[in-house]
Amino acid sequence: MRVLVVNAGSSSIKLALLGDDDELLASEELRRSEADVGPALVRFLDASPAVDAVGHRVVHGGAEFVEPLVIDAGSDERLARLADLAPLHNPVALEAVHELRRLRPGLLQVACFDTAFHATLPPKASVYALPRRWREELGIRRFGFHGFSHAWASRRAADLLGRPLSSTRLVTAHIGAGASLAAVAAGRSVDTTMGFTPLAGVVMATRPGDVDPGAVLWATRHGIGVAEAEDDLEHRSGLLGLSGRSGDLREVIEGADAGDPACAVAYEVYVYRLQREVGAMVVALGGLDALVFTGGAGERSARLRGDVCAGLGLFGVSLSDHERPDPDPDADVDRVVSSPGATPAVVVVRAREDVEIARSVRRVLASPAPSGRASES
Secondary structure (H helix, E strand, O other): OOEEEEEEOOOEEEEEEEOOOOOEEEEEEEEOOOOOHHHHHHHHHHHOOOOOEEEEEEOOOOOOOOOOEEOOOOHHHHHHOOHHHOOOOHHHHHHHHHHHHHHOOOOEEEEEEOOHHHHHOOHHHHOOOOOHHHHHHOOOOOOOOOHHHHHHHHHHHHHHHOOOHHHOEEEEEEEOOOEEEEEEEOOEEEEEOOOOOOOOOOOOOOOOOOOOHHHHHHHHHOOOOHHHHHHHHHHOOHHHHHHOOOOOHHHHHHHHHOOOHHHHHHHHHHHHHHHHHHHHHHHHHOOOOEEEEEOHHHHHOHHHHHHHHHOOHHHOOOOOOOOOOOOOOOOOOOEEOOOOOOOOEEEEOOOOHHHHHHHHHHHHHHOOOOOOOOOOO
């Protein structure tokens, strides 16, 4: 089955066509400023082999969706209800669904939810200490994100280590423009750094990570409107807010090395928050077999990996003295970068959310059981 994976985000459209054995048959990534969803899909479909099914990455599934959903005309209302949980992402995914329905009316489409991997979080990790009305009527809880990336990274790392995933404790670090860590025990997420929205956790390119909610309330009482606050937290915080220069980690490191004090502080905060949250994930696991880096910066910045690991010696984390420089971006980056036999190991894995989504599509279409079941919790 050839599966088209559509990852329509707030700033880009990523398309990948995978074959029966997860081989990549075609791929394209466009900035939203360069193309609307419809024309981008038309060009890709016209230039690619025939597609049997489509898997859509839907960032937020809320409490309702813990498995993929086969999309039909009656699904729109259910999916539309999720829009305000991730207003920059979910509506764009639904737009892609509608465009494909118009372009290929008979094509099977499946919604795959990035939050689903974290549906296994125990109450101690998912419940906020908030009033019952907030928790039960408004449904506010910790969901976690980057689920497809964490799932793939944990599975691939276990393969590289030659260990069964069922007996492995991993901290997976997805570090890109967005960033989150997950504690993965026997293939199941038991804790993660993001929360009700993708704003929480570690410092990111333009998002702040964890912030005292009282500070946000104070700002709204002192002239920052709710819409402006949301925009600032999504687009003008994180590395960009700290450095005043860029949200791109490479540019921040360049600035720090050139003596820019704001960039130096930004990088120091960024690394420290990653180190601190790795420690929290190790506590959730009760130990650590491997730390896994994935995502753009996690895969391509040996500098970042070295600086993060340098502060984790108390857990036994260290890199090999002979780690080679990062390979060409088009090369296979998957490798163990700690010394042979070291425990915990340190592993680098290329993010392959497309593979996880394609496998989810095949699984749900092959199953006679209803898909997209609601959570019973």
